Amino acid sequence: MENFCLTPAEAAIVSSPTVIELKNSAIDKVMGLMGQLQEVLAAYDRTTDFPFDPEWVLQGGKISKGEQYKQLPWVMLDYPRYFNKSAVFAFRTMFWWGHYFSCTLHLAGTVKVRFSDALVNGYEKLALAGFQVYVQEDPWEHDFENGNYSLIGEMTFExxxxxxxxxxxxxxxxPFALEQWGEIITAIAEAYAALLSLLHVKRCN
Incomplete structure (x- = not known):
């Protein structure tokens, strides 16, 4: 027969609404932070000559949240975002409760092909900037656990x-430690700018 008895720690939590109230307040602040981050990223887009396809900006930004990414709450901003059956161009910022913030540039299909040469040639800059690359098969895992990512600086160019x-x-x-909370918007905006600069290889006539 299943045991439904609470541990002392569980009993202390369920008897107090404060824990959930504080959690909800914190998530509300993360949602606001993501909204401000989107404004900062959009302002950068207006000043750059990065060759965005017009379709990419039609979907705008999207902020979403949930309770169960690997049993913990999360908040996610997708900006800019372009998803269809043959291509993806998305910059995703994620807050994962108890772990970290992260930013991810996801390229797929025809978009990835378009930027492949720039990615290869950007090896040294990505390595020096501390970026990691996803090495698993399923593109929809978002965390850095279980060997999902590898530091680019720890692999050879080949x-x-x-x-x-x-x-x-x-x-x-x-990834960015939660202790960087006060600087997280600036840090992620700088990472975004660095990635766009790396992809935007201007051709001389």
Whole structure:
């Protein structure tokens, strides 16, 4: 027969609404932070000559939240975002309760092909900036646990080149400690700018 008895720690939590009230207040603040981050990223877009396809900006930004990413609450901003059956261009910022913030550039399909050469040639800049690359098969895992990501700076250029060409998608990401809360908007905006600069290889006539 299943045991439904509470542990002392569980009993202390269920008898007090304060824990949930504080959690809800914190999530509300994360939602507000994500909204402000979207404004900062959009302001950067207005000043850059990065060659966005007009379709990419039609979907705008999206902030979502949930309670059960691997049993813990989360908040996510997708901006900019472009998803269809043959291509993805998305910059995703995620808050994962008890773990970290992260930002991820997800390229897939025809978009990934378009930027493949720039990705290969950007090896040194990505390595020096501390970016990681997703190395698993399922592109919809978002955390850095279980060997999902590897530091680009810890692989050789030849390994990096093979990894860029391995799948029809690539995800470049960077985690940020929760202790960076007060600087997180600036840190993620800088990462976003660095990634767009790396992809935007201007051709000389």
């Amino acid at each position: 390994d990096w080149k093979r990894l860029v060409g391995r799948h029809d998608f690539i995800k470049l990401a960077k």
